Amino acid sequence: MRKIWDIHGGIHPPENKAQSLDHSIEFAGIPAQLILPVSQHIGAAASPIVQIGDTVLKGQCIAEAVGPVSVPIHAPSSGTITAIEDRPIAHPSGLDDLCIVIDTDGRDTWHQPPSSRDFTQLDKATLVELIHNHGIAGMGGAGFPTSIKLNVGEPNNIKTLILNGTECEPYITSDHVLMREYSRKLAQGIAILAKLVQPEEILLGVEDNKIDVVAGLQNALKQHDFSALTGKATSAEVITFPTKYPSGGEKQLIEILTGKQVPTGSLPASLGIVCQNLGTAVAISDAVIDDRPLISRITTVTGQAVTKPRNFEVLLGTPVEYLLARSGYNASINNRLVMGGPMMGFTLLDITMPVVKTTNCILAPTEAELPTPPPAQACIRCGLCAEACPASLLPQQLFWFAQGKELEKLEQHNIADCIECGACSYVCPSNIPLVQYYRASKAEIRQRDADMQQAEHAKLRFDARQERLDRLEAEKIAARQARQAKAAANKAAQAGQDPKAATVAAALARVGAKKSALEPTHKAPASDPAPDATLATDVDDPVQRAIARRATQQQADTANPAAALQRAVESAEARLKKARLRLTNAEAEQDNNVDAFKLAVDKCQSKLNQARAALDAHHAAKNL
Amino acid sequence: MPLVQITSPHAHTSQSTSSVMLLVALATLPGVAALTIGFGWGTITNIVLSIIFALALEAGAVSLRKQPIGFYLRDNSALVTAILLGIALPPYASWWIILTGMFFAIIIAKHLYGGLGYNPFNPAMVGYVVLLISFPIEMTRWAAPLELVSELDTSGVSKPTLIESFGIALRLIELPAIDGFTMATPLDLLRQNDALMISDLKQTYPQFGAQGGLVWEWANLGFLIGGLFLLYRKIYTWHGPVSMLVTLSLLAAIFYDGGSSNSGGSPMLHLFSGATMLGAWFILTDPVSSAVSNKGRIIFGAGIGALIFIIRQWGNYPDSVAFAVLLMNFAAPLIDHYTQPKTYGHS
Numbered sequence: 001m002r003k004i005w006d007i008h009g010g011i012h013p014p015e016n017k018a019q020s021l022d023h024s025i026e027f028a029g030i031p032a033q034l035i036l037p038v039s040q041h042i043g044a045a046a047s048p049i050v051q052i053g054d055t056v057l058k059g060q061c062i063a064e065a066v067g068p069v070s071v072p073i074h075a076p077s078s079g080t081i082t083a084i085e086d087r088p089i090a091h092p093s094g095l096d097d098l099c100i101v102i103d104t105d106g107r108d109t110w111h112q113p114p115s116s117r118d119f120t121q122l123d124k125a126t127l128v129e130l131i132h133n134h135g136i137a138g139m140g141g142a143g144f145p146t147s148i149k150l151n152v153g154e155p156n157n158i159k160t161l162i163l164n165g166t167e168c169e170p171y172i173t174s175d176h177v178l179m180r181e182y183s184r185k186l187a188q189g190i191a192i193l194a195k196l197v198q199p200e201e202i203l204l205g206v207e208d209n210k211i212d213v214v215a216g217l218q219n220a221l222k223q224h225d226f227s228a229l230t231g232k233a234t235s236a237e238v239i240t241f242p243t244k245y246p247s248g249g250e251k252q253l254i255e256i257l258t259g260k261q262v263p264t265g266s267l268p269a270s271l272g273i274v275c276q277n278l279g280t281a282v283a284i285s286d287a288v289i290d291d292r293p294l295i296s297r298i299t300t301v302t303g304q305a306v307t308k309p310r311n312f313e314v315l316l317g318t319p320v321e322y323l324l325a326r327s328g329y330n331a332s333i334n335n336r337l338v339m340g341g342p343m344m345g346f347t348l349l350d351i352t353m354p355v356v357k358t359t360n361c362i363l364a365p366t367e368a369e370l371p372t373p374p375p376a377q378a379c380i381r382c383g384l385c386a387e388a389c390p391a392s393l394l395p396q397q398l399f400w401f402a403q404g405k406e407l408e409k410l411e412q413h414n415i416a417d418c419i420e421c422g423a424c425s426y427v428c429p430s431n432i433p434l435v436q437y438y439r440a441s442k443a444e445i446r447q448r449d450a451d452m453q454q455a456e457h458a459k460l461r462f463d464a465r466q467e468r469l470d471r472l473e474a475e476k477i478a479a480r481q482a483r484q485a486k487a488a489a490n491k492a493a494q495a496g497q498d499p500k501a502a503t504v505a506a507a508l509a510r511v512g513a514k515k516s517a518l519e520p521t522h523k524a525p526a527s528d529p530a531p532d533a534t535l536a537t538d539v540d541d542p543v544q545r546a547i548a549r550r551a552t553q554q555q556a557d558t559a560n561p562a563a564a565l566q567r568a569v570e571s572a573e574a575r576l577k578k579a580r581l582r583l584t585n586a587e588a589e590q591d592n593n594v595d596a597f598k599l600a601v602d603k604c605q606s607k608l609n610q611a612r613a614a615l616d617a618h619h620a621a622k623n624l
Numbered sequence: 625m626p627l628v629q630i631t632s633p634h635a636h637t638s639q640s641t642s643s644v645m646l647l648v649a650l651a652t653l654p655g656v657a658a659l660t661i662g663f664g665w666g667t668i669t670n671i672v673l674s675i676i677f678a679l680a681l682e683a684g685a686v687s688l689r690k691q692p693i694g695f696y697l698r699d700n701s702a703l704v705t706a707i708l709l710g711i712a713l714p715p716y717a718s719w720w721i722i723l724t725g726m727f728f729a730i731i732i733a734k735h736l737y738g739g740l741g742y743n744p745f746n747p748a749m750v751g752y753v754v755l756l757i758s759f760p761i762e763m764t765r766w767a768a769p770l771e772l773v774s775e776l777d778t779s780g781v782s783k784p785t786l787i788e789s790f791g792i793a794l795r796l797i798e799l800p801a802i803d804g805f806t807m808a809t810p811l812d813l814l815r816q817n818d819a820l821m822i823s824d825l826k827q828t829y830p831q832f833g834a835q836g837g838l839v840w841e842w843a844n845l846g847f848l849i850g851g852l853f854l855l856y857r858k859i860y861t862w863h864g865p866v867s868m869l870v871t872l873s874l875l876a877a878i879f880y881d882g883g884s885s886n887s888g889g890s891p892m893l894h895l896f897s898g899a900t901m902l903g904a905w906f907i908l909t910d911p912v913s914s915a916v917s918n919k920g921r922i923i924f925g926a927g928i929g930a931l932i933f934i935i936r937q938w939g940n941y942p943d944s945v946a947f948a949v950l951l952m953n954f955a956a957p958l959i960d961h962y963t964q965p966k967t968y969g970h971s
């Protein structure tokens with residue numbers, strides 16, 4: 001016997017499963033109309049590839065996947081497309097969404113009749129592709145596209161493949177009958193999964209209220225040589241454990257079977273575990289072996305408002321109304337209609353809504369069965385909710401913080417780890433709809449995070465702009481100081497020499513320069529930068545350095561006026577270019593200093609003109 | 625029927641706060657019966673008057689806060705507070721003592737803090753402590769066990785009938801002569817008689833009884849039975865009460881001192897005397913003012929057990945359950961902070 005672990009908390013609500021277990025799975029039949037929402041799973045909605053008026057055949061693709069996290073949709077039966085429009089769909093939000101409507105012709109003609117394929121000969125990529133192309137999404141919970149979950153890469157570190165046969169919610173028996181009647185297909189599906197993820201062990205977890213299916217499952221599993229499929233010594237076991245809600249939560253089941261907890265915020269794959277739903281495994285077998293896309297599923301119809309509770313093989317898109325009619329539904333005693341189970345299902349307001357890939361149950365209870373909740377009383381902090389919480393949270397504290405909208409406290413108390421199982425609400429003697437508060441709070445936290453991200457983005461942009469403006473300002477100051485220093489130096493030079501002397505000196509210097517050019521080894525004294533006081537004082541100060549540089553150049557300039565003038569032109573050109581650039585930037589950003597930048601450009605332009613004129617004049621004078 | 629939109633879960637247990645409170649009220653019956661048999665109708669008059677005042681005050685407070693009166697009275701929390709305070713008061717307490725106590729319990733300790741669920745302190749214990757501090761003489765005059773009253777029948781004290789008892793409680797009939805009708809409780813004697821060995825005390829004072837004092841041991845047994853019933857019905861978990869009783873017994877055992885004149889009394893005496901069992905199974909289990917997690921409740925209970933012993937042994941008050949509970953009510957948020965359970969998937 002393999003060791004199993006217990007999870008914290010949990011509850012034992014009345015099971016109410018026997019009602020729908022008496023009969024074997026029954027084909028629900030072909031309704032006159034099938035309504036297929038293009039979005040039946042997490043990820044991008046499929047995009048319709050048919051038009052109104054088109055005739056489609058059973059199994060024909062009618063909407064193709066958009067991007068990787070998306071799966072295509074196939075026609076569940078043959079008929080004519082009569083509408084592609086928004087219809088009410090089965091979703092907790094109660095919103096309408098795009099649906100493809102098929103008026104069936106009753107002939108149920110296959111697009112391409114199911115064949116039979118030997119999957120052992122196929123490589124992984126082909127398997128993943130088949131699974132994707134046949135529209136397979138997780139058939140429990142959120143409906144995650146299966147091909148993505150199985151694309152575990154190579155080499156993978158998956159050690160354990162878990163099949164979730166728990167079905168812990170009261171009333172629902174669709175997985176139970178699936179294990180009872182489809183065990184062969186299930187085992188085939190498991191074999192394909194094994195070939196894909198190559199686990200060292202395969203665990204099929206079943207609650208002990210379904211003990212009747214275990215022998216059949218074990219036999220079915222024996223038909224496959226898993227070691228040959230995985231290339232490892234792979235074992236496959238059916239494991240039973242005590243019935244308790246919510247053992248079937250993926251994280252809970254993993255803890256029960258392996259004793260490990262999936263670290264918060266990570267996927268089971270981080271522990272080397274892949275978890276799959278039973279319906280998905282059967283659908284994989286259908287897709288890979290029989291080439292049959294996912295066009296039907298098993299759905300339990302139960303509750304005291306139906307006289308014939310049972311499990312149906314239902315074409316996807318079948319209106320709930322149609323199923324209810326086949327089960328002896330008495331609308332007058334039905335107080336609410338639940339899609340899913342009594343713990344996590346959501347109410348339907350419109351009985352024309354269609355069955356989708358994740359619809360495991362339609363529950364039609366009477367008022368006596370699931371009474372309308374009385375008004376909530378005060379939380380008396382009895383702690384029953386904390387006792388029941390499988391995630392070991394403190395629901396009463398979360399409730400307290402949710403009322404006060406203390407989002408940070410909620411996060412500190414790990415609201416993100418709440419799986420919304422409803423165990424806390426179930427036990428609360430004050431009838432507080434705790435889960436409702438948590439859902440609302442989670443939505444608020446998401447909203448706040450989105451807002452914060454936006455604000456952060458805006459702040460980054462603001463900071464960058466501020467930094468740029470500061471830099472420009474600093475450059476301006478430095479330039480102004482340099483100009484002042486130059487002016488001062490010019491003045492000093494002019495004060496020290498009368499114009500004639502300067503011309504003489506310049507001529508002498510020219511001669512000297514020529515001389516030095518002829519005698520390269522001898523350095524002209526004029527071009528030898530004298531050890532300057534300013535240069536030595538503070539070389540770390542950029543302004544001082546600029547001044548010093550200017551001063552040194554000044555000496556050289558007096559020696560070679562043409563070069564100096566040339567440099568003046570060049571620098572004026574450069575400055576003009578920079579000023580223009582700044583102006584365009586400022587205009588692009590609608591800066592309110594645009595006018596100032598314009599002025600700067602004009603100034604630079606006139607300076608350049610002056611410099612050019614001076615240079616021309618100099619050349620003219622020389623050529624004389 | 626029209627279909628309604630309700631969020632999950634759709635199933636719910638049949639247990640409601642009202643029924644939980646009612647069950648708690650019922651579970652006091654064995655203890656109340658023992659007290660009544662032992663001390664006469666005085667406990668019943670206490671409880672009846674408490675309930676009347678409590679419901680009236682609760683209705684008044686709720687209507688002042690503009691809330692539906694019937695809805696709040698039906699949560700039965702005021703009923704439980706009233707019963708607990710009624711039990712804790714000395715039998716035949718006068719109506720104005722009871723009214724004052726209930727006012728502090730219901731109005732000050734509960735509604736001023738925001739009503740049920742928001743009160744940091746146990747309302748009944750707040751009422752009790754306020755009375756004990758304000759009216760020490762009235763509050764420490766405990767009725768003598770009936771079986772001793774007949775023995776001491778020197779001053780013409782009779783055993784009042786139920787009607788007469790209400791007369792006494794409303795002070796329409798004079799309280800019977802003080803000597804003989806009231807008597808020091810075993811815990812009082814233990815504290816006041818430092819010079820005597822426990823065995824001497826037992827011989828001198830007949831009210832010591834076998835374990836925790838005449839009547840007291842039966843009353844405590846009654847509350848223990850009531851508590852075990854609530855435990856069996858899963859109204860609360862064992863953590864708080866057991867932790868308190870174990871702590872109290874351990875400390876008593878350590879300081880028992882073989883029954884010498886310095887002895888603090890045997891563990892059995894502490895367990896079955898005074899308000900020990902009432903405190904363990906009915907007061908510290910008040911969910912609102914206690915710690916929330918199981919670990920937290922173990923600490924909470926242990927703190928109360930220790931404080932009870934410390935105050936009984938070295939303090940100045942006849943019994944200490946109320947003080948101990950209130951002190952730990954203070955500490956409860958801190959305990960909660962440090963005993964947050966480890967969430968799934970967190971290491």
Ligand code: SF4
Pocket residue numbers: 378379380381382383384385386395396399424427428429430431432434
């Ligand atoms: S079960 Fe309800 S009343 Fe009890 S602590 Fe939790 S939220 Fe409060």
Ligand code: SF4
Pocket residue numbers: 388389390391392393395417418419420421422423424425434435438
């Ligand atoms: S719904 Fe969330 S808080 Fe409530 S029991 Fe489930 S996991 Fe815990």
